[in-house]
Amino acid sequence: MNYEDLYRQTMMNAFGSPQLVIDRGVGVYVWDTNGKKYLDLLAGIAVNTLGYGHPAIVNAISEQAKKVTHTSNFFATVPQLELAEKLQHALSDDGYVGASARMFFCNSGTEANEAAMKIALLHKPQGTIIALKNGFHGRTLGALSLTHKPAIREPFEPLPGNVLFIEPTIAALDAAANDGVAAIFVETIQGEAGVQPLSEEFLRRARSVADRSNALLVVDEVQTGIGRTGRWFAHSDIVKADVITLAKGLGGGVPIGAVIGIEHGGQLMGPGSHGSTFGGNPLAAAAAVAVLGEVEGMLADVSSTGDWLRSELELIGYETRGAGLLIGVVVDQATELQKELLERGFIVNAPNDDTIRVVPPLIITRAELQPFIDVMKELR
DSSP: OOHHHHHHHHSOSSSOSOSOOEEEEEBTEEEETTOOEEEESSHHHHTOTTOBSOHHHHHHHHHHHTTOSOOOTTSOOHHHHHHHHHHHHHHHHTTOTTOOEEEEEESSHHHHHHHHHHHHHHHSTTOEEEEETTOOOOSSHHHHTTOOOHHHHGGGOSOOSOEEEEOSSHHHHHHHOOTTEEEEEEOSEETTTTSEEOOHHHHHHHHHHHHHHTOEEEEEOTTTTTTTTSSSSTTTTTOOOSEEEEOGGGGTTSOOEEEEEEGGGGSOOOTTSOOOSSTTOHHHHHHHHHHHHHHTTTHHHHHHHHHHHHHHHHHTTOEEEEETTEEEEEOSSHHHHHHHHHHTTEEOEEEETTEEEEOOOTTOOHHHHHHHHHHHHHHO
């Protein structure tokens, strides 16, 4: 069967032609329908936390499917509650000791940020939301209104008009601060901008400006959360948030998103203020519980492996950015390099013209990464 032709005949052209048709995966490797093997250094864009076919996820999904795969949110399920409790423990481990935290579960990062916007407007009706230039928070109309990139925003304008975009500088933040601000949305590391970390000084000022303006500090951890940077949450050793959004790596490949409200941020939703048919789905929640159980013992390894990979790339002349296993590598002609690497059996992506993004499964080893380093040295 010609899968490329089948794709063109059956799928809307929202993503362009697929680079590959993936057939299966094991560990950190995938195979296409022609039987070619690839080292996956993209992990579904920071989603496949435990790689492919991990027994913890397989067993969790299998066992839960025998019990119940879905109920409405008129009811709770055991996996949903276990996941909420595990996220509370992760917060405590990362410094939110004693904080009250409540969860809203959904299906994606975009949906999590949509819910966070509603929480901000419950906190301060008709308030302004500050978002950052070069930030990315999703593509549905609400989340898109927080996403700065003109090429994906402008075709769908007018969007909700209560968003103010600023440069990620202290001066711009101070100038935008006033009592009408409902929330400040930030990513600790702007992944879609080419893995660009915000400065610690900016994040601390965002916290103080939010306090001064009676606004919520919302930290989008969709890409950076759940161990990706070597911590449960990339921001937690710098500032504390009022609202945290999660998705991607939380389900290890099973669609799930979460909004965590801290203290007041977790008290604002009431019955009827929001909803999701599949939010907190027991099958997805069971997978997420399994992911958290595995990642708990991996955080130090993620940090050390990421530091090693960056140092090896820097030794052969590349500039790198990021933390843990969220790494941007500065290159010339990133799109062409990404294509060359794909031909050689390595999956990465190019979020902009001068960066390739490396976000492998967190289970990856130095031995598995070494061939990538060798090829990058050859192509230098």
